[in-house]
Amino acid sequence: MSRPIPVGTIAPSLLSADFARLEQQVTMLMDAGATVMHVDTMDGQFVPPITFGPIVVEAIKDVVHDRGGILDCHLMINDPARQIDAYVKAGADVITIHPEATQHIHYALNQIRAAGCKAGVVINPGTPVEAVEPVAEIIDLCLIMSVNPGWGGQKYIPQATDRIRRVRELLPDNVVLEVDGGISLDTIDAARDAGAQLFVAGSSVFSAPDPVAAFAALQARVA
Ligand code: DX5
Numbered sequence: 001m002s003r004p005i006p007v008g009t010i011a012p013s014l015l016s017a018d019f020a021r022l023e024q025q026v027t028m029l030m031d032a033g034a035t036v037m038h039v040d041t042m043d044g045q046f047v048p049p050i051t052f053g054p055i056v057v058e059a060i061k062d063v064v065h066d067r068g069g070i071l072d073c074h075l076m077i078n079d080p081a082r083q084i085d086a087y088v089k090a091g092a093d094v095i096t097i098h099p100e101a102t103q104h105i106h107y108a109l110n111q112i113r114a115a116g117c118k119a120g121v122v123i124n125p126g127t128p129v130e131a132v133e134p135v136a137e138i139i140d141l142c143l144i145m146s147v148n149p150g151w152g153g154q155k156y157i158p159q160a161t162d163r164i165r166r167v168r169e170l171l172p173d174n175v176v177l178e179v180d181g182g183i184s185l186d187t188i189d190a191a192r193d194a195g196a197q198l199f200v201a202g203s204s205v206f207s208a209p210d211p212v213a214a215f216a217a218l219q220a221r222v223a
């Protein structure tokens, strides 16, 4: 059975973590109360940067699962359907994929669920929110991007707030709405009030002088 997706919480994004001390960074946030770790895979094709894949997911799996957390794997890669099995084996609990990168999005989302994982579709800032409609009944989560995918530390796009509100109206109540990009103490209230339930935060947590305090301050806004 796949683990339920927590809501009303911050999902620290490892993209901004110190990779020389990855286990320590993950442990620190889990011990601070994180229940979702957001893991960004980029392939140098769908988005220009290259990050990491299932090997790194596997490396942190036990630290996260042993503390009752889940691994939220955001695949910014072309043809993600080819990688589903590898991510499931590595310990992914949620796999999110982009319709622009996926030849058969409905089929691929079903494949993720059939493999025992929670399935999510990602809506880019330039993609109509209506793209969620054809798959709304077969997803567990919708990830709305509030920056363009590819880089941490970008500014929250103000139009995202209204798009969160609109996509929420298109989603069944049981589908979790996650927001990703530019989430900080300055932007999180708007995203929360518009209906987001799970909040990815990379640079505002890991680039802060005290990541645990930064996590706690954000968490207090949404818990
Ligand atoms: C961007 C990634 C994000 C990124 C967010 O393509 O999907 O998850 O880590 O970083 P911040 O929170 O710094 O905008």
Ligand code: ZN
Residues within 6 Å of the ligand: 013, 038, 039, 040, 074, 180, 200
């Ligand atoms: Zn992400």
